[in-house]
Amino acid sequence: xxxxxxxxxxxxxxxxxxxxxxxxxxxxxxxxxxxxxxxxxxxxxxxxxxxxxxxxxxxxxxxxxxxxxxxxxxxxxxxxxxxxxxxxxxxxxxxxxxxxxxxxxxxxxxxxxxxxxxxxxxxxxxxxxxxxxxxxxxxxxxxxxxxxxxxxxxxxxxxxxxxxxxxxxxxxxxxxxxxxxxxxxxxxxxxxxxxxxxxxxxxxxxxxxxxxxxxxxxxxxxxxxxxxxxxxxxxxxxxxxxxxxxxxxxxxxxxxxxxxxxxxxxxxxxxxxxxxxxxxxxxxxxxxxxxxxxxxxxxxxxxxxxxxxxxxxxxxxxxxxxxxxxxxxxxxxxxxxxxxxxxxxxxxxxxxxxxxxxxxxxxxxxxxxxxxxxxxxxxxx
Amino acid sequence: xxxxxxxxxxxxxxxxxxxxxxxxxxxxxxxxxxxxxxxxxxxxxxxxxxxxxxxxxxxxxxxxxxxxxxxxxxxxxxxxxxxxxxxxxxxxxxxxxxxxxxxxxxxxxxxxxxxxxxxxxxxxxxxxxxxxxxxxxxxxxxxxxxxxxxxxxxxxxxxxxxxxxxxxxxxxxxxxxxxxxxxxxxxxxxxxxxxxxxxxxxxxxxxxxxxxxxxxxxxxxxxxxxxxxxxxxxxxxxxxxxxxxxxxxxxxxxxxxxxxxxxxxxxxx
Numbered sequence: 333x334x335x336x337x338x339x340x341x342x343x344x345x346x347x348x349x350x351x352x353x354x355x356x357x358x359x360x361x362x363x364x365x366x367x368x369x370x371x372x373x374x375x376x377x378x379x380x381x382x383x384x385x386x387x388x389x390x391x392x393x394x395x396x397x398x399x400x401x402x403x404x405x406x407x408x409x410x411x412x413x414x415x416x417x418x419x420x421x422x423x424x425x426x427x428x429x430x431x432x433x434x435x436x437x438x439x440x441x442x443x444x445x446x447x448x449x450x451x452x453x454x455x456x457x458x459x460x461x462x463x464x465x466x467x468x469x470x471x472x473x474x475x476x477x478x479x480x481x482x483x484x485x486x487x488x489x490x491x492x493x494x495x496x497x498x499x500x501x502x503x504x505x506x507x508x509x510x511x512x513x514x515x516x517x518x519x520x521x522x523x524x525x526x527x528x529x530x531x532x533x534x535x536x537x538x539x540x541x542x543x544x545x546x547x548x549x550x551x552x553x554x555x556x557x558x559x560x561x562x563x564x565x566x567x568x569x570x571x572x573x574x575x576x577x578x579x580x581x582x583x584x585x586x587x588x589x590x591x592x593x594x595x596x597x598x599x600x601x602x603x604x605x606x607x608x609x610x611x612x613x614x615x616x617x618x619x620x621x622x623x624x625x626x627x628x629x630x631x632x633x634x635x636x637x638x639x640x641x642x643x644x645x646x647x648x649x650x651x652x653x654x655x656x657x658x659x660x661x662x663x664x665x666x667x668x669x670x671x672x673x674x675x676x677x678x679x680x681x682x683x684x685x686x687x688x689x690x691x692x693x694x695x696x697x698x699x700x701x702x703x704x705x706x707x708x709x710x711x712x713x
Numbered sequence: 714x715x716x717x718x719x720x721x722x723x724x725x726x727x728x729x730x731x732x733x734x735x736x737x738x739x740x741x742x743x744x745x746x747x748x749x750x751x752x753x754x755x756x757x758x759x760x761x762x763x764x765x766x767x768x769x770x771x772x773x774x775x776x777x778x779x780x781x782x783x784x785x786x787x788x789x790x791x792x793x794x795x796x797x798x799x800x801x802x803x804x805x806x807x808x809x810x811x812x813x814x815x816x817x818x819x820x821x822x823x824x825x826x827x828x829x830x831x832x833x834x835x836x837x838x839x840x841x842x843x844x845x846x847x848x849x850x851x852x853x854x855x856x857x858x859x860x861x862x863x864x865x866x867x868x869x870x871x872x873x874x875x876x877x878x879x880x881x882x883x884x885x886x887x888x889x890x891x892x893x894x895x896x897x898x899x900x901x902x903x904x905x906x907x908x909x910x911x912x913x914x915x916x917x918x919x920x921x922x923x924x925x926x927x928x929x930x931x932x933x934x935x936x937x938x939x940x941x942x943x944x945x946x947x948x949x950x951x952x953x954x955x956x957x958x959x960x961x962x963x964x965x966x967x968x969x970x971x972x973x974x975x976x977x978x979x980x981x982x
Binding site for chain 2: 548551552553555556558559562563565566567568569570571572573574576577580
């Protein structure tokens with residue numbers, strides 16, 4: 333087991349990851365101003381989403397343009413807890429959240445029950461996206477909907493959900509969403525200590541997600557997923573049911589995205605239906621495209637670069653952001669089909685990583701070492 | 714023509730085998746396939762004995778590949794049914810992966826491998842093993858399976874290429890890899906669609922040897938245009954024409970059948 337864990341990376345990659353962990357967990361909280369911590373935490377949440385997107389798009393060939401929905405569902409799950417934890421402290425001093433008082437509701441809708449319990453809310457933040465993904469995925473993959481059609485359906489799904497959540501009657505605060513949070517588990521969200529703690533938890537979640545995804549893509553399931561991406565019919569004739577594998581990756585990615593949403597909300601202090609806007613989900617795909625597909629690390633890099641640019645541009649040149657995003661996407665598609673990771677490989681630092689396919693020699697580790705070259709009668713391509 | 718000795722010519726006219734399916738491994742029972750009114754297969758029946766090596770020939774458009782599509786579940790027949798093991802298992806209602814798990818392996822006309830995977834990974838994916846998601850999560854190649862993979866790599870002459878991406882192989886090597894994947898899958902019935910297309914003369918000979926060695930333990934169905942190749946391996950030949958069986962018998966019987974000569978061998982031989 334231990335061997336297997338260490339095999340997922342070369343020693344050099346382990347060193348890089350260890351340095352990264354030290355910087356993120358020890359150096360950043362000590363050096364960065366407290367106001368910057370939630371912003372970094374937000375980026376890290378996007379990083380988790382990018383991992384999920386890369387798992388789906390890069391490895392399984394499923395381009396989802398609706399993961400903003402799962403992100404928002406995770407966020408709403410956490411937001412509902414945060415709303416319930418300030419019951420009686422709102423503007424109207426009511427036990428109900430302010431927006432319900434405003435709508436003249438007399439009691440809590442049934443689906444809000446239980447969310448005053450943090451554990452319940454946390455489980456629901458993962459379960460709700462997971463279950464929705466399971467049902468939606470089962471229906472679509474069973475009907476053999478794939479490629480661009482699947483992307484369009486996912487886009488429609490998140491759009492429909494956004495319209496639903498915009499309605500006040502749905503019971504999630506309409507277009508204002510849930511906000512004015514004060515504390516989580518009794519700790520004030522304004523306190524620097526809470527901010528740092530949330531940030532540290534997010535870093536840990538990101539590392540856990542990364543290793544989870546890495547283990548998955550290095551497993552046989554990962555090899556089957558790549559096979560489904562490249563030659564789905566052949567996978568069937570090998571005896572695998574591609575639907576099950578796609579459904580597994582799809583649901584796993586949705587849960588991961590829900591986790592990111594749940595971590596995001598206490599750090600940014602608001603969740604509203606704009607997270608379900610089609611453009612938000614498309615941006616998630618752009619992170620992965622910019623970073624480089626089927627690398628995981630590229631997805632993280634892409635999420636960081638694009639969101640860094642976004643933070644800077646929307647503050648300095650608010651009108652330029654969408655043009656910059658579009659230009660970036662066009663440039664990457666035309667010039668860097670393998671994304672930033674492809675560029676880094678070409679110019680050097682990652683060249684050695686490319687020389688050997690990462691999972692190649694481990695198929696049967698006991699045999700690859702001493703296998704002497706044997707004569708073949710075939711000519712080389 | 715190498716074979717000159719003839720046997721009873723009327724055996725070749727057994728166009729619709731209605732008997733003998735009780736002990737068959739594969740039984741195609743009166744199957745028709747219509748694509749928007751065009752009959753690709755018309756009342757086709759075929760009985761395969763366990764361990765036999767059957768060659769299926771016929772001019773382009775005779776319905777050879779469509780027949781494989783029906784057997785492997787890729788195409789649903791308009792009418793008729795397909796069975797394994799006499800009539801004990803019906804294939805017609807099952808999906809592709811279920812049929813593959815029941816022991817029907819298929820090699821495609823164009824070599825179909827996983828281009829981004831290494832040669833060894835291609836074989837690993839084909840290996841007969843539990844194919845469910847959760848059982849695949851922690852699954853690794855066992856030492857016994859590793860040995861089997863090594864053997865297959867040697868058989869198909871790809872040991873030196875084990876860590877190469879399959880997409881980088883030459884056309885002939887891809888054909889061999891796909892045959893190796895079939896061996897790894899270890900199916901009861903091997904359906905092989907034009908195995909020697911694009912192979913050199915030497916490779917063709919090795920393929921013939923390999924297929925002959927597989928018959929017996931497996932049932933092998935070969936679809937091929939290369940008449941020399943068919944002659945070198947054929948024990949029993951089925952001639953398809955316009956979607957149904959025109960003739961069936963040994964190569965000599967079939968070649969002597971005037972109808973076959975008319976539609977096919979007359980031009981080819």
